[in-house]
Amino acid sequence: AQSVTQPDIHITVSEGASLELRCNYSYGATPYLFWYVQSPGQGLQLLLKYFSGDTLVQGIKGFEAEFKRSQSSFNLRKPSVHWSDAAEYFCAVGAGGATNKLIFGTGTLLAVQP
């Protein structure tokens, strides 16, 4: 069965420090992978997506993610975190096809210390 695991429920980093949020997926075919960010009380905003090709993808707000097929991972990174990055981050794998449903991880809540 398809699934997404985000092993870190909550992460705290200092402003200016680097960030890596982990995501592992289980999917039988070539996965279509996404990272979304959710600020409190808001909807989800797409940060970046991976379909094929270059395994390092760049997104908005200075984020990037690397697809590693051998590890079934799609970790999100940012070299220097800003206080405005405090939010919840969701990894998702897409089923594609006519329904184009997404399977989400349970999210990682990021806190940024001054």
Place this chain on the structure above:
Amino acid sequence: SQTIHQWPATLVQPVGSPLSLECTVEGTSNPNLYWYRQAAGRGLQLLFYSVGIGQISSEVPQNLSASRPQDRQFILSSKKLLLSDSGFYLCAWGLGGTNQPQHFGDGTRLSIL
């Protein structure tokens, strides 16, 4: 460009009352539409999706129903709300037959008293 609207943003309802949440999309035709619920401290649970007018698929058995009376309109309803229906409801749209991402509305915070 495409936009998605959800309303109301916040709703407080008594147990046993009816519910109607509305979602509309602009700037695209024949989108797939989705309703999610997000309980406090938990991830997103897909409730319903629709690939066309009048076509509704339910992902989980529950007290809620969905309808799609027009191409870009998606409605989430209940005849009698339960306490367990409290949560944050998100509508999203996407393009079927592609692997493009879904795009989300700003959500409705539903509190049941």
